[in-house]
Amino acid sequence: MAQLTIDVNGRSYAVGCEDGQEGHLRALAAQIDAQVRQVSAEVGPLGETRLLLMAALMLADELSAAKGRTGALEAEIAHLRESQGRVEEAAVAAIIAAAEQIEAIAPE
DSSP, rough: OEEEEEEEEEHHHHHEEEETOOOHHHHHHHHHHHHHHHHHHHHOOOHHHHHHHHHHHHHHHHHHHHHHHHHHHHHHHHHHHHHHHHHHHHHHHHHHHHHHHHHSSSSO
């Protein structure tokens, strides 16, 4: 397990992660740091715990909205796949009908 130090709002925290995940963890820490700094700038001075809580709530809200958008997009994809299936069936039926008409008028 890898050990590294991340900084959030000017404070250092020692954390562990799976080997090879250090860059990802640093990126996540940078995202949290940015959120904490934004909350601090918007709300003013808060205790560290409240500041981290507010940042976590804002990130959770963003995640919830993203999940909602993902769910809506998945439903849209399912609808489009169903529509595609109906269009393909209609196209096959049209091709079969055209082939039958051609066979009916074609000289033998």
